[in-house]
Amino acid sequence: MPDTSEPRWLDAEQQRDWRAFLSGVTRINEHLELALRPFGLDLAEYEILVQLSEAERRSLRMSDLAHSARQSRSRLTHTVARMESKGLVTRRACPSDRRGVIATMTEHGWSLLVRAAPTHVQSVREILVDRVDPEDFAALGRLMRAVIDGPEPALVG
Amino acid sequence: MPDTSEPRWLDAEQQRDWRAFLSGVTRINEHLELALRPFGLDLAEYEILVQLSEAERRSLRMSDLAHSARQSRSRLTHTVARMESKGLVTRRACPSDRRGVIATMTEHGWSLLVRAAPTHVQSVREILVDRVDPEDFAALGRLMRAVIDGPEPALVG
């Protein structure tokens, strides 16, 4: 049966903070996307390049890449296909698991990342890191780790 | 000429916090979208309903609504058109400015919001508010207000 108990609304201050969060995230995203634009990248593609750049041999299984870049496998397939046609990555069969596909960053992808990264970092600083109290930024980290590490919430329905 | 000075990279801790932020935001969004799904709403539509519900006569000019729901005017036009066809909102000409269009929440839209809101709040609590240290949550609010209220960053290019 549906939960008929009175919902626990947010108090005024919580609501203010929550809405600031929603607006802030939007602004941060817009700023980062704008900064990547001159490089012909969006944030999702940038993340893919970063993950590949840090992996052994600059290569990852598609599903590991999907996980670390926080994308669905389907989305990743499409995005990587596009990036492949731009010459940023290549794909090949995985030798140890014939279901698998390994994506590898090309030299061209690497050099694009190297060129884009300084601007990206600068944009992160401009919109967030250099703009806020370092204590609050550390609190942000703690808070987000609590969000990530917590159990899958059930949302009883 | 391009800035050739060494970029100010994030230190290890900043990077850890920043990446936690990216992951956390993704997780929060996924959780909220999931919670709204049974109501046939996504977060963008929910925001539109919230903004209308708090406005006088549950009505807003399209461009004010676009601003407060953090959407482009074009996106809002499309989304409101869809919501109109679902019977959640109506549109009519603005009497004082003949360029304008006023969106109004219908009774059906209102009742859907009333039904969805408790679940939505619960999902916000589950994924964030009830999961983190209240001090850190307050820090989140401060931090995001600094992001929002700050000047348009130039991102010198």
Added chain:
DNA sequence: CCAAGAAAGTTGACGGTTCAATGATTCTGC
């Protein structure tokens, strides 16, 4: 007043994401 420009809103095409379905391969329990 009026011409030029700005603002409001829409439109349609394009591109990207989601979703469900599919084929192929590997894992699991018996």
Added chain:
DNA sequence: GCAGAATCATTGAACCGTCAACTTTCTTGG
């Protein structure tokens, strides 16, 4: 060792957001 379940990756269609172009109306400087 095999049947059934789970995993990996892809596909294509439907759906949604973005972008540039456009119309209409309002504002502003001279």
